[in-house]
Amino acid sequence: MAGVLVLALVPFGAVADAWQERADWSEIFRANEASGTLLVVDKRDGTTTTLVHDGERARQRFVPASTFKIPHTLFVLDADVVEDExxxxxxxxxxxxxxQWNADHDLRSGMRLSVVWLYQLFARELGEEREKSYLEAIDYGNADIGDDVENFWLEEDMLEITAEEQIEFLERLYRNELPFDEADQRLVKDLMITAAGSDWILRGKTGWSGKLGWWVGWVERPSGPVFFALNMETPNRMADLPKRQGIVNEALRTIEALPPEA
Known part of the structure; x- marks a missing residue:
């Protein structure tokens, strides 16, 4: 029993030696002419398996870009900046x-279309003090907003987070364990749905800083969730953006987390 308790207290990053490097995922990145990392935490069937391409990069912090819309939406709901979806x-x-940004928007379209001006409006309403307080409350990355409340999640040298930390945050959201109303956490998870089948749901959020692309989220299966966090360089800018989901989808199919037709 004592051994079990010790293991339970070991932080996620401390068991990184148990991460399994996937040589076949390296081939997926190479075939896509992409440089980046993909971290997957598979919690199906009551077990935890951690798979990775480029484990060193998975522990390196980068600007979150629009993946920050996930926690940011929780912030504005909690602060009553937004009434509902x-x-x-x-x-x-x-x-x-x-x-598509040049129109009126609500939370659902703002998340789906990644409308930057909408979340910049939210940031102004929240203000620096509340933004910082919320970031610290959820232990999100380095929790640094710098001196630019409208762009701190978009520009380098301010807010940064690792792929590993992204998954730690997503796991807490999945379990409704963040310090927000459960109803708000469930709403944000609903806003994150991007695809679904008869026995699976894909929830995720893209991000792009202009130089770096993200795709983070999880696949829900009856046997349990499979979390993923990818970040990659985008030297070809928008031409590289479809590679984010493409690489993750292909990798998830290799472990049967997504069906072949997804």
Whole structure:
């Protein structure tokens, strides 16, 4: 029993030696001409298996970009900056490079289309003090917002997080263990749904800083969840963005976390 208790207290990162490097995932990255990391924590059937491509990079912090919309949505719901998923925020009339952003939005469309101006509005409403307090409360990355409340999750040298820390955060959200109302956590998880089948649900969020791309989330199966966090360089900018989901999907199929047709 004592041995079990000691193991339970060991932090996630301390058991990194048990991570399994996947040579076949290296081939997936190579075939996509991509440089990055993919960390997968498979919790099906009551066990935990941690698989990785480039474990060293999985412990390196990077700007979260729009993956930060996951916790950011929890912040604004908790602070009553947003009433619910139906509240509509009018477009400010500023034409932006992504045409789908040039419209009114609510939480659901803001998450699905990754509308930056909407979350910059939320950041101004929250303010530096509350942003910092929430980040520290959930132990998110380095919890550093710098001196730019509208861009701290988008620019380098401010907020940063590792792939490993992304999964630690997502696991807590999956279990409704973050310091927010359970209803708000369930809503955010609903907003994260990107695909589903008869016996699986894929929840995730992309991110892109202009240089770095993210795809984080999990697949829910009757036997348990499979968490994933990918980050990769995007030297070809938008041309590289489809590789994020493509690489993860291919890797998840190798462990039958996603069906072949997903």
């Amino acid at each position: 139906f509240q509509v925020f009018p477009w400010d009339g500023v034409e932006r490079d992504f045409p």
